[in-house]
Amino acid sequence: xxxxxxxxxxxxxxxxxxxxxxxxxxxxxxxxxxxxxxxxxxxxxxxxxxxxxxxxxxxxxxxxxxxxxxxxxxxxxxxxxxxxxxxxxxxxxxxxxxxxxxxxxxxxxxxxxxxxxxxxxxxxxxxxxxxx
Numbered sequence: 813x814x815x816x817x818x819x820x821x822x823x824x825x826x827x828x829x830x831x832x833x834x835x836x837x838x839x840x841x842x843x844x845x846x847x848x849x850x851x852x853x854x855x856x857x858x859x860x861x862x863x864x865x866x867x868x869x870x871x872x873x874x875x876x877x878x879x880x881x882x883x884x885x886x887x888x889x890x891x892x893x894x895x896x897x898x899x900x901x902x903x904x905x906x907x908x909x910x911x912x913x914x915x916x917x918x919x920x921x922x923x924x925x926x927x928x929x930x931x932x933x934x935x936x937x938x939x940x941x942x943x944x
Contacts, residue, residue: 821916824884827891830911830918831881834873842870847917854923875899882906889913896929904929 820826826845833841843866850862852869860868876899883894894908906926912919933939 821913823886823889823891823911823913826913826916826918827884827893827911828881831879831893831895834876835878837873837876839870839873842866842873845918847914847919850917850919850921852921852923855925857923875901883908894926 830842830845832838833845846862846865848862850865852860852865857865857868876897878898879895880898881893881895883892885892889912891911891913892908893911894906896904896906898904905928908924908926910920910922910924912921
């Protein structure tokens with residue numbers, strides 16, 4: 813394998829496939845990509861297991877239009893991903909996630925919420941509380 817050929821178990825390939833499953837609303841694909849011992853953590857979720865993730869988070873795929881990757885940075889079995897996401901109603905946001913991949917399967921996700929696009933605060937200002 814040369815330097816330009818990536819293995820299907822390469823963390824970057826798996827990360828891209830996970831995000832693509834959301835865009836394509838492909839439940840079978842996400843089921844193949846996440847490991848049985850998978851866990852998901854975000855500001856709203858504390859180590860959800862695979863079943864809880866699929867029940868609580870997967871339905872959000874219905875509102876996902878697409879992702880533009882800003883950073884895809886591999887480090888061993890982890891990928892640090894910063895993206896701008898767009899929903900089907902045109903809203904945009906920017907988040908960062910840390911995905912851990914083992915043997916071609918996603919085993920852990922940590923999500924760090926970013927901000928809305930366009931940013932709600934004017935340049936050089938601070939919002940006391942975000943609007944809903």
